[in-house]
Amino acid sequence: MCGIVGYTGRREAAPLVLEGIKRLEYRGYDSAGLAVLGAGGLVVEKTAGRIAALEARIKGRVPRGHTALAHTRWATHGVPNEVNAHPHTDCGGNLALVHNGIIENAAALRAALAKRGHKFRSETDTEVLVHLIESAYTDGVPLEGAVAWALKKVEGTYGIAVISAREPEKVVAARLGSPLLVGLGEGENFIASDASAVVEHTRSVVYLDDGELAVLTPRDYYVTDLDSARVDKAVSTVDWDLGTVERGGYAHFMLKEIMEQPESLRNALRGRLQEDEGNARLGGLNLTDERLLSINRVVLTACGTSWHSALIGEYMLEELARIPTEVEYASEFRYRNPIVDEHTLVVGISQSGETADTLWALREAKRRGAHTIGIVNVVGSTIAREVDGGIYIHAGPEIGVASTKAFTCQVASLALLTLHLGRLRSLSVLQGREVVKALRKIPDQVDQVLARAHEVQKLALVFDGATNALYLGRGYNFPIALEGALKLKEISYIHAEGYPAAEMKHGPIALIDESMPVVCVAPRDAVYQKIVSNVQEVKARGGKVIAVVTEGDDQLAGLADHVFTIPETIDSLTPVLSVIPLQLLAYHIAVNRGKDVDQPRNLAKSVTVE
């Protein structure tokens, strides 16, 4: 996934687009570039490496002009070097284009263009696009006409922005599968991958939908389809400010977002808990009670951390709402010919709302007649706009690549969905009230856990020198074992596995020795006694055990080598508390190892390619 910013207006463009892509660097950061239209025509500068390398490259000689594009890349085709960095230009040096996505028929298009004399410099699919546009951009054809013509020949996904020396005040943008929005200013307009790149200049944004093309000039903008038919679009208002996006004094976005969880959970629950009815008010499902009662199966589909929250949702929905539920990796669901019909509710869980695997799984479910809902963080994201209804988790912008506050808000939102479905079925008002009461307490309980974050910083030292780790959990906390292991892997690069605790004796126990830290997530819940036995098995083989237990625990606390306690809550909500020390553990281990916590190698915040 990449970050795109474009500008046309009354101000010097280069500083604005550079600042904009810095806000998007979490989307991809292996190379960067910009193109500026000025008195001397088109100037393009690009480098391998981070945006800082690009800034160093142009220090003291920033290109001047009032129209510009900038791009920060996460490579999909071609190694992350200067030649493959965006923007890409045409043979004539009049056009510059930036792209997020994959052109699947790039090879065939490149061969046809080469036959017509086009010369290519890079290995990228993107460069094919700018030459394709050039081949149609003849005298009398406006830039938007050439772009629309070219995009009709493309198979794959794109979010693009294009500028031309022949029309120096214009920026043309288009999207299919990769997010883009128009930022509306005073005498200036922006194009960007998401609102964080423009929110310091304007809160008025227009989200583009697939198949749409936008034409921007300093004083105007309009949107069409690829046949040039005008499309009326609503103007949305971004409801958070730049300070929200900034690190707020924390060393890393990830730590800020871990510490924000009491507030993000309050936002996720705000206005949705109905104490008396023991229910949840979910206004955006677009599902009548009758339609909900016709649902006989739920499929939760997601990727990565969001898939872990789906596992918790499965346990909740089956235990409390008594509705058959299964969890599917989105990438698997789409291609395995699943059984889905109008009585299936397919729930896509996605922080970014742009993950291609999840988006396509939902499209496949919709095609087969299922009712689809999204549990999404980013307002206006593609998934949020394509599903039949949904629940915004209101976690606020999550910048750190490793998801934390979005995960706990996903779990809280799944609890709300469970209440809503359960109270239509067999969940009694008293049972519902118990869940509501526990949810109401959760943000303060998370505060209590975070107040002891320093204890986890000490625990992280246990991992000094470790090259592997095992995370164990049962029941509602088996997914937390998976999530804790993923957090550790993705930011410290230590290999870690999450396992259902009972499964350990069927193989992984062979790994146990004094060099292998074993994290056991064992709050006092229905399966607590079972996991005590599993911990004894680990200790008997010399394993070093770190246990997450409930305050007042008098069994495991005496058995484990290190203990972190969490407050008591109902079984289904223990994951919201037990995950916190594991987030902090991964964070401190990664910091101790000098890793780039917010932008781990090879990763991107949202994977908008398959």
Ligand code: AGP
């Ligand atoms: C989470 O820490 C990872 N960065 C990754 O697994 C992520 O959860 C996954 O890519 C899904 O992203 P989404 O929630 O935006 O769809």
